[in-house]
Amino acid sequence: MVTKREGIDKWIISEETLRSVENKTLFYPASAKDIQICIDIFSPYVTDFFFVDLSYFREISEHKRPVINHPDYVMISRHTKGLLKARIEERYDSNCIRYPYIEPCTVTEKYFHIPSRKIIKVRKKRGFAEYTFDNEISELGVFFARGDSGNGGDGGTGITWWDKKRFKAISDKLCDGGLICTDGSNYGCKKTKEIWKNVWSRDTNYNPEELIKTYNPITDTQGRTFSCVGYAGHRYGPTIIFQMRNPIRTEDNQNTPLL
Numbered sequence: 001m002v003t004k005r006e007g008i009d010k011w012i013i014s015e016e017t018l019r020s021v022e023n024k025t026l027f028y029p030a031s032a033k034d035i036q037i038c039i040d041i042f043s044p045y046v047t048d049f050f051f052v053d054l055s056y057f058r059e060i061s062e063h064k065r066p067v068i069n070h071p072d073y074v075m076i077s078r079h080t081k082g083l084l085k086a087r088i089e090e091r092y093d094s095n096c097i098r099y100p101y102i103e104p105c106t107v108t109e110k111y112f113h114i115p116s117r118k119i120i121k122v123r124k125k126r127g128f129a130e131y132t133f134d135n136e137i138s139e140l141g142v143f144f145a146r147g148d149s150g151n152g153g154d155g156g157t158g159i160t161w162w163d164k165k166r167f168k169a170i171s172d173k174l175c176d177g178g179l180i181c182t183d184g185s186n187y188g189c190k191k192t193k194e195i196w197k198n199v200w201s202r203d204t205n206y207n208p209e210e211l212i213k214t215y216n217p218i219t220d221t222q223g224r225t226f227s228c229v230g231y232a233g234h235r236y237g238p239t240i241i242f243q244m245r246n247p248i249r250t251e252d253n254q255n256t257p258l259l
Contacts, residue, residue, distance in 0.1 A: 004040070008204050011041050012212065013230035013241060018045040020177030020243070024141020025050060029129030029159070030148040037233060038144055039068055044116040046141055049123065052133075054102060056126040057084045063107045067122045073111040076119075081106045086126065102127065130159050133169070140173045146235040148185035162188020162196050171224055174244050180226065183237040194218050195226075199237040211238055222246075 003012050022045045026038055031051040038049060049067075057063055063084055066075055082105035091101045104127040111120045125132060145161055160166065167188065170180065184196025194216055208231040215228035223246060230241035 008208065008234040010208065011232045012208055013041060017229050017243060021046055021141030021179055023047050024175055026142040026144055027133060027137055027140055028144040029133065034147055035067060041232060042142060043120055044113040044118045047118055048121045052125045052127055052129045054126065056124055057105055060084055067109055067124065068111055072114050074114065075109060076112050077110045079108045137173055139175055140178055141175055142179045142181060143170050143174065144181045146183035146185055146239050160186045160188055162192040164189055164191065167192050171220065171244060176246050178244050180242040181232050181239055183235045183239045185236055195242065201237045204234060215240060
């Protein structure tokens with residue numbers, strides 16, 4: 001196992017698990033400033049990091065600060081698409097239904113990772129996370145979500161990613177062996193409770209290795225299984241890493257049905 005740091009802020013994940021998402025994309029909605037842990041855990045296995053938040057670029061100087069500041073990484077390019085300054089507006093569609101809008105802006109940085117000789121791409125986008133997920137993500141290696149609020153106006157998605165519909169959308173885009181990393185923010189439906197059962201837990205006096213063992217695998221109607229394989233620190237609760245597999249379903253499958 002790859003274990004870093006100490007206490008509840010450490011992370012636990014095997015190299016075999018990391019290899020399962022090699023050269024894939026990590027997507028993090030409502031990421032705000034919670035970026036470094038994703039780079040620390042998953043780079044250089046993951047080569048495309050996509051962070052989305054409504055609060056990005058409120059300060060013009062933000063886009064000038066490199067996301068990765070480490071001697072193993074050399075920035076080779078930075079590209080900005082869209083206006084850096086914008087605010088949420090109210091607009092109306094053809095049926096006179098009001099909806100929020102913000103001019104999107106994406107800053108893309110590319111780095112050369114010296115030890116692995118890989119190119120690492122990091123995108124920070126100001127925009128709506130669900131729209132971005134639906135329209136700009138085709139395949140995922142990692143879906144990372146934690147510390148999200150229920151109020152889209154303060155930078156959170158306000159989205160329950162763990163309801164049936166959205167959980168299926170995430171699962172459909174995950175590669176075989178792909179990972180869901182979350183503290184369970186914004187809860188979900190009863191069928192996905194294993195994923196969010198410890199959100200808002202005030203108990204931080206736990207052993208991460210032992211905690212991992214308390215999560216049961218779940219299975220959906222398509223035979224996809226989600227098993228706890230690691231730990232990624234503590235936010236609004238322990239951040240647990242689930243891995244998705246597509247095994248052949250058998251009559252003696254004892255996993256908890258999800259859908």
